[in-house]
Amino acid sequence: MSFLAAAELTFPGSRTEIEDSLASYLASLQKSGRIWGEAVWTWTAERALTVVCLVPLQDSLELRSSRGAEAADLERLESVLDGAVQWRLSGEASLARRTTLEWSRCAAFCLRTDLFDQTSPLVAGDSREPAPLYLLSLDENDQEECVFWMRAYQAHERIWLDSRDLESAAYFQLSHADSELSRRGQAICGRVERSTGVRTYYFLYRYYMVEPRLRDRCPVCKQLWVRPSAGELFEKYLVCDDCRLVSEEGVDASNLPEGAG
Numbered sequence: 179m180s181f182l183a184a185a186e187l188t189f190p191g192s193r194t195e196i197e198d199s200l201a202s203y204l205a206s207l208q209k210s211g212r213i214w215g216e217a218v219w220t221w222t223a224e225r226a227l228t229v230v231c232l233v234p235l236q237d238s239l240e241l242r243s244s245r246g247a248e249a250a251d252l253e254r255l256e257s258v259l260d261g262a263v264q265w266r267l268s269g270e271a272s273l274a275r276r277t278t279l280e281w282s283r284c285a286a287f288c289l290r291t292d293l294f295d296q297t298s299p300l301v302a303g304d305s306r307e308p309a310p311l312y313l314l315s316l317d318e319n320d321q322e323e324c325v326f327w328m329r330a331y332q333a334h335e336r337i338w339l340d341s342r343d344l345e346s347a348a349y350f351q352l353s354h355a356d357s358e359l360s361r362r363g364q365a366i367c368g369r370v371e372r373s374t375g376v377r378t379y380y381f382l383y384r385y386y387m388v389e390p391r392l393r394d395r396c397p398v399c400k401q402l403w404v405r406p407s408a409g410e411l412f413e414k415y416l417v418c419d420d421c422r423l424v425s426e427e428g429v430d431a432s433n434l435p436e437g438a439g
């Protein structure tokens with residue numbers, strides 16, 4: 179799904195100086211979706227280190243046309259290095275959409291992630307392929323909001339799966355449309371839709387099936403869920419176009435934990 183990128187950096191100055199510059203550069207790349215997941219790095223000599231990360235496309239780390247914070251951070255980093263940052267890539271391109279124009283023609287986006295996702299929280303509505311955020315018409319603040327929401331969602335899922343005192347509270351945040359986490363995600367969807375012109379849905383996770391009287395209706399507007407036919411967008415899911423929600427039935431668990439469902 180992505181490329182592994184590695185760079186060996188050497189520098190004449192202090193470790194602290196390079197650490198600060200490198201951390202800012204990598205953080206900017208993460209927030210703009212040019213890096214997926216966490217970057218890792220290690221010292222390989224007194225004044226040398228190696229950085230490794232995942233990137234969505236072959237040219238994701240080329241910042242020549244970027245006016246974002248990542249370009250300024252790269253300039254700052256390179257001023258304390260011996261030379262330019264040069265990435266070596268391995269892997270293969272698997273995204274069907276690779277340009278801003280192709281992504282702008284996407285029929286719909288869905289804000290959706292899970293604990294093990296190391297790509298993008300915005301996915302194509304038809305294929306679920308992850309959208310590199312820097313290729314969408316989003317400003318830096320919206321890009322950052324998407325990435326921060328993804329991290330918060332994954333933190334809640336981790337707490338839920340850990341099954342301790344906060345299990346029910348974490349599941350509530352994941353599965354209720356009016357939880358703070360869900361409302362935050364729905365607000366992001368609204369901003370993404372206004373910026374890109376592409377319909378953007380929030381994916382409301384349901385592990386446990388809700389009680390029968392609520393099962394067939396959107397939890398926000400209370401209208402009946404739409405169940406798309408085979409071949410339609412969001413096939414096999416529950417959809418409310420008015421509220422821009424996509425959800426699922428969940429499993430029929432008779433022993434719901436207290437406060438869940």
Ligand SMILES: [Zn+2]
Pocket residue numbers: 396397398399400401418419420421422423
């Ligand atoms: Zn609705």
